[in-house]
Amino acid sequence: MSKNDKLFAPKKVYSEKMYMKGVYVEGSEKFRVVTREDAEKSEHRSIVVPLEYGSIYVVTFPNKTDRLRTAVIDKDPRKMKVGDTAVYKVGDRFKDAYFEGDPGDFEGLLYTTERKGQFMVLYTSDKENIAVNIERIPVLLGHDTDDEWYKPGKQKDLKGNKNSWGKWDWTAEEVLEHVYEPLRKKNPDYITRRDIGRDQSGKYTMWAYFFEPKKYEQTLFITGGIHAREMDGYLGLARFIELMVNEDGTNKGLHYLRTKVRIILIPIVNVYSASEKHIRQNSRGVDLNRDFQFHMEGETINVIWLLHQYKDEVAALIDCHTCMSDKYDLYYNFSVQAPNCALCCRTTNHIYEDLKKRKLAKIPTVMSLVPGAYYKHDKYLQGYAWNRLGIPTLVCEHMHEHYAEEHSALGLELAAEYYGNFIIQTALAKLKVIKK
Ligand SMILES: [Zn+2]
Structure with a gap:
């Protein structure tokens, strides 16, 4: 196996049971740790995944699931006690982060930013347990350098004036x-x-x-x-x-x-x-x-x-x-x-x-x-x-x-x-x- 092969080979590191029943989604602002029993009764099912710099995560749902929502928390749920809460840190966009296609079709989600010490919470309101596979793929971020980076520099606009490069409504x-x-x-x-x-x-x-x-x-x-x-x-x-x-x-x-x-x-x-x-x-x-x-x-x-x-x-x-x-x-x-x-x-x-x-x-x-x-x-x-x-x-x-x-x-x-x-x-x- 060459260095390149290693870099590109997906590696499954999290099992499908990862934190699944430990964290309960309460309302839209907070996560509260509940007992496994309470989690069983809850309509919400969630999975918490530690995010790491230099990694991407691929989430696969083999079964039909409600529209997936995501959020990010800064607390490690493994260290939280029952009753502890964690608040969204990164804003609204994660509430409806997104997915094209019908519920159940979804098979991927990637993050590639500095997320060290943060945890991604994936949740749905499906009553059934969600089977999920999460793969972590290590990525050599920052390998490319500014020397390799191409900068075209300042350009002209597309407004079709005398000084424009082009015209936005060209046929x-x-x-x-x-x-x-x-x-x-x-x-x-x-x-x-x-x-x-x-x-x-x-x-x-x-x-x-x-x-x-x-x-x-x-x-x-x-x-x-x-x-x-x-x-x-x-x-x-x-x-x-x-x-x-x-x-x-x-x-x-x-x-x-x-x-x-x-x-x-x-x-x-x-x-x-x-x-x-x-x-x-x-x-x-x-x-x-x-x-x-x-x-x-x-x-x-x-x-x-x-x-x-x-x-x-x-x-x-x-x-x-x-x-x-x-x-x-x-x-x-x-x-x-x-x-x-x-x-x-x-x-x-x-x-x-x-x-x-x-x-x-x-x-x-x-x-x-x-x-x-x-x-x-x-x-x-x-x-x-x-x-x-x-x-x-x-x-x-x-x-x-x-x-x-x-x-x-x-x-x-x-x-x-x-x-x-x-x-x-x-x-x-x-x-x-x-x-x-
Ligand atoms: Zn398009």
């Missing part, structure tokens, strides 16, 4: 015309493009761009604009690509990407809505990132078709989004079983540290959903790619609403910085080498 075709096509024409030996089919409306062509250095070591598959409401996201991605193509060798990671990595990129998947409405769904009102399991829509079929052409060569897939929620500072999404899990956590942590340094951080937590190996997650592009093709995946959610105004220069900078660093770190991990 899909205009994004290509203003950004990707000039790059391709200037670098014909490096960049090519391919028509991958019409969208569902039949009105628009979908294009994939290939950035292919002469001697590349690996291939990444990147998608943007699957949700056409996320303009600052796919434009941030476009800006990063522009910076990468024109890099000057100063940043090691960016230089590696430019010279050793083939990138297959679909700049905008939802071409219809990017061109006409700037909504999430496509021309038929379908959320394309829920369509991968049965792939009924033209856009989805085209992405799947292209992915299948390269499935044995693709080291990782990165799907770039913008998250419209203001609940968290960061939101990333990846398969915890995948070999890119640790690097995703590490990079996420680095981003959070960066936000703190820049005084942009508002909610000191990092939270991610973890699509596991459940068939239902095949409806997402990342679930499809990982579950069916074994391609490690990552969904980057740029969260401009939280720290930058929409279409602002800062928003563009952060989008380029965050997508860019995830792409760079993914490339530097050379996943193909360690992929099983």
